[in-house]
Amino acid sequence: MHDIEGWELSRRAMLAGSAATVAVGGAQVAPAAASKTADASATTMPIAFEVNGTTHDLTLDTRTTLLDALREHLAFTGTKKGCDHGQCGACTVIVDGRRINSCLTLAVMHPGARITTIEGLGTLDHLHPMQAAFIRHDGYQCGYCTPGQICSAVSVLDEIKRGIPSHVSESLLDPPHATEMEIRERMSGNICRCGAYSNILEAITEMAGSEA
Numbered sequence: 001m002h003d004i005e006g007w008e009l010s011r012r013a014m015l016a017g018s019a020a021t022v023a024v025g026g027a028q029v030a031p032a033a034a035s036k037t038a039d040a041s042a043t044t045m046p047i048a049f050e051v052n053g054t055t056h057d058l059t060l061d062t063r064t065t066l067l068d069a070l071r072e073h074l075a076f077t078g079t080k081k082g083c084d085h086g087q088c089g090a091c092t093v094i095v096d097g098r099r100i101n102s103c104l105t106l107a108v109m110h111p112g113a114r115i116t117t118i119e120g121l122g123t124l125d126h127l128h129p130m131q132a133a134f135i136r137h138d139g140y141q142c143g144y145c146t147p148g149q150i151c152s153a154v155s156v157l158d159e160i161k162r163g164i165p166s167h168v169s170e171s172l173l174d175p176p177h178a179t180e181m182e183i184r185e186r187m188s189g190n191i192c193r194c195g196a197y198s199n200i201l202e203a204i205t206e207m208a209g210s211e212a
């Protein structure tokens with residue numbers, strides 16, 4: 001705490017002031033405008049998107065990540081929260097055909113999106129071929145990373161099929177092939193603490209062969 005010309009600037013007041021500054025991106029605002037940003041009603045928003053073929057209407061705090069919306073509000077707990085910082089890939093889901101880390105994006109950024117989680121890829125009776133391949137090749141141990149790995153793996157083969165190059169592709173013009181190097185590079189954002197990598201690679205390679 002500091003005593004500045006007769007009045008005390010408490011730590012709490014200083015933090016509140018900093019938060020208001022951050023909320024408006026550093027712009028100069030009148031106190032009334034600043035307090036508006038703290039209005040609870042201004043922090044929620046209606047949002048609708050499709051998850052695994054069903055449309056869901058939600059009203060969410062605008063700070064809710066897509067991961068928390070899926071897990072906490074819609075009970076799609078197949079999508080896992082590992083690091084919550086975009087570093088492990090456990091939260092990977094497919095949004096409008098592209099895989100993303102759902103912990104790194106806000107739910108309200110995806111109005112009308114088509115989202116696929118592990119629950120939407122296959123069911124116990126009708127497994128997705130990639131799920132079946134993971135089982136055949138023993139591609140998991142604790143299984144915590146597995147939903148993200150499988151969502152990622154499905155997208156990886158789709159990316160290769162669509163000719164999207166990666167960091168290790170030899171040419172930006174010729175279509176990439178599902179080589180071991182390509183698969184390893186493209187799956188590098190999905191961390192497995194159990195170290196089931198070689199079996200995961202075998203499963204994806206088998207699927208790549210069957211799709212070729």
Ligand code: FES
Pocket residue numbers: 080081082083084085086087088089090091092101102103104
């Ligand atoms: S939980 Fe999203 S990347 Fe780790």
Ligand code: FES
Pocket residue numbers: 139140141142143144145146191192193194195196
């Ligand atoms: S199977 Fe345990 S973290 Fe991957």
